[in-house]
Amino acid sequence: MPAVVQDWKTGEVLMLAYMNEEALAKTRETGKAHYWSRSRKRLWLKGESSGHFQLVKEIRIDCDQDAVLLLIEQKGGACHTGYRSCFFRTIDGKIVGEKVFNPEDVYR
Numbered sequence: 001m002p003a004v005v006q007d008w009k010t011g012e013v014l015m016l017a018y019m020n021e022e023a024l025a026k027t028r029e030t031g032k033a034h035y036w037s038r039s040r041k042r043l044w045l046k047g048e049s050s051g052h053f054q055l056v057k058e059i060r061i062d063c064d065q066d067a068v069l070l071l072i073e074q075k076g077g078a079c080h081t082g083y084r085s086c087f088f089r090t091i092d093g094k095i096v097g098e099k100v101f102n103p104e105d106v107y108r
Contacts (some may be wrong), residue, residue: 001066003035005078008071013078014026014078024059031056033070037048039108050106052076077101 005015017035019027023043026034033046033054047053054072063069077088077100086096 001068003033003070005033005054005070005072008073012085013087014072014084015076022066027056027070028059033072046078047075050076050080050101052078052101054078054108058076080107082106 001019003017003019004013005017006013015106017033018038019034020036020043023034023036026043033056034047035044036042037044045053050090053075054070055075056070056072058071059068060071074084077084079088079097080103081088082099082101082103083097084100085097088099089095
């Protein structure tokens with residue numbers, strides 16, 4: 001199911017990912033966000049390679065119970081391209097987000 005990830009203090013939407021039952025269970029068990037990678041076909045802990053973990057403050061489910069909202073404390077950037085949020089540009093390509101790390105330094 002889709003998982004919308006939002007900063008618990010500011011309300012900023014940081015990313016959209018996907019969870020299966022195992023990812024949701026691991027997230028609830030550890031307090032750190034886990035997702036299902038559709039491309040790699042495996043469970044992954046956000047921050048496992050970057051150190052940019054997401055500490056879960058609250059989990060909400062939508063009215064149809066087919067999507068979740070994670071309210072999290074983001075350590076570092078949420079986006080693998082170095083931005084705080086994956087939603088860092090407008091539809092016209094204008095960069096409006098904050099770059100918080102250099103991906104070349106993190107993903108070696």
